[in-house]
Amino acid sequence: MxxxxxxxxxxxxxxxxxxxxxxxxxxxxxxxxxxxxxxxxxxxxxxxxxxxxxxxxxxxxxxxxxxxxxxxxxxxxxxxxxxxxxxxxxxxxxxxxxxxxxxxxxxxxADMAVLLHAVDKALDRARLLDENRRHREHLESEIARRTLALERSLEEKKVLLAEIHHRVKNNLQIILGLVAIQAEEADSDAERERFSRLETRVRSMALIHQQLYKHGDLSTIDMAEYAQALISSLAAIFRHAMAGVEVICDCQPFQLGLGKAVPCGLLLNELVSNACKHAFTPGQAGRLTIRMALEDGQAAIEVADDGRGPGPDFSLETAQTMGMTLVRELTRQLEGTIRRLPGPGLHLAVTFPVDQASAKPAA
Missing domain, CATH: 3.40.50.2300 (Response regulator)
Known part of the structure; x- marks a missing residue:
């Protein structure tokens, strides 16, 4: 044969x-x-x-x-x-x-072997090129298949995570409702005040999950949009105490990962609600300024008022109120620093590091 x-x-x-x-x-x-x-x-x-x-x-x-x-x-x-x-x-x-x-x-x-060598060499090269092409096409096909599978898996996880955030937000809303009921049944102004502060803290966390569910980006929060929503909520809660006060929100758009956004939101809530409650006497004209920015890998929060001030004995390190204790603890969680800056009333500035993987300027 x-x-x-x-x-x-x-x-x-x-x-x-x-x-x-x-x-x-x-x-x-x-x-x-x-x-x-x-x-x-x-x-x-x-x-x-x-x-x-x-x-x-x-x-x-x-x-x-x-x-x-x-x-x-x-x-x-x-x-x-x-x-x-x-x-x-x-x-x-x-x-x-x-x-x-x-x-x-x-x-x-002079020798036909020269021709045979050239033919063998060219065919070997063509065979190798064809094998490489087939291998490349196989790899590209496999990469495309696996990429599609990963995209489908990621989409399923995003849907699941969105549902989790939605349910957490709803559960926090239920807690807010229970807190409001308890506040109505409180026997004293001091008790009602404690429930009111608890409500603002729970609301600050609920806003985080609301933002995540609303925008579909389940890993980062637009802190400028979040700050606007939180400050509007606090202004409504403290509307009587803040009747004559101009509130200025100067927040540059930037995004934080969820791990930093939650303590940052709670910290902002404490600083602003403390100012709303203590800085001004009812009916007093004044100004409350909130600034947020992201610069050189550092997030910065400033809350400044031109109200009556905390008094000569006030100290950031030793103040024992629940609000200032939370401010110090949240700053520690963020691995940041807090300072009192000069000016009328109380001017507090917090900075904390943010790695590039979890923070970026908002689009």
Whole structure:
């Protein structure tokens, strides 16, 4: 039984004796060889048989070798082509390579082994290129498949996480309702005050989950939008005490990851609600300014009022009120620092570090 040929080679050459000699030699080494006497015939055979490699003479009638190379580059750019030509001009060799030839052999050949070596080398290279292409296509297909699976999994997790935030928000709203009922049943102003402060703290956390559910980004919070909503809520709660006070919210848009946003929101709630409750006497005109910004990896919060001030014995480090105790603890959780700045009333500034993975300017 005859072995299958290693590959099919098309040789185009108008010199019949040389063409026959090359064909016989290559066939003796296991190749199937097709022959064409000119370029036009060669292209017709190529179209019909699609050989694995083409040998081309540059000087042929009807259609020259350079034109054949140009046509083959358009028809089958991955098919290896070797020029076998009697012209030894460097210019011809360079032009042939530019048109896509893989190798250039001058004739007459003293040893046909030169031709066999060039053919074997070109076919090995073509095989490796084809294997690489197939491997790359397989990898691209596998990457696309796995990417799609990950996207679907991520979407499912986002839906689940959104539902969790929605339920947490609803549960916090229920807690707020229970706190309001307890406040109505309180026996003293002091008790009602404690319930009121508890309500603002729970509300500050509920706003976080409301923002997450509202915008669909389940990993970061727009702190400017959050601050506006929180301050509006506090202004409504303390509307009688703040009747004559102008509230200025100068908050630059930036986003915080959930791990920083929750303690930051609670901290902002304590600073603003303390000012709303203690800075001004009812009906007193004044100004309360809240600033937030993100600069050089540091988040900064400033709350300043021009009210009556906390008194000469006030100390950030030793104040024992529930509000200031929470402010110190939340600042510690954020790994930040708190300072009192000069000015009328009370001006507090908190800064804390934020890594680039969890914070970014809002779009």
């Amino acid at each position: 005859t072995d299958a040929p290693k590959a099919t080679i098309l040789t185009m050459d108008d010199a019949e004796i040389l063409r026959e000699a090359m064909a016989a030699y290559l066939e003796n080494h296991g190749y199937r060889v097709l022959q064409a006497a000119d370029g036009r015939e060669g292209l017709e055979i190529f179209e019909a048989a699609r050989p694995d490699l083409v040998l081309i003479d540059l000087r042929m009638p009807v259609l020259g070798g350079m034109e054949v190379l140009a046509r083959l580059r358009e028809m089958a750019p991955d098919t290896p082509t070797i020029v076998v030509s009697g012209t030894g001009l460097l210019q011809d060799a360079l032009e042939a390579i530019r048109l896509g030839a893989w190798d250039f052999i001058t004739k007459p050949m």
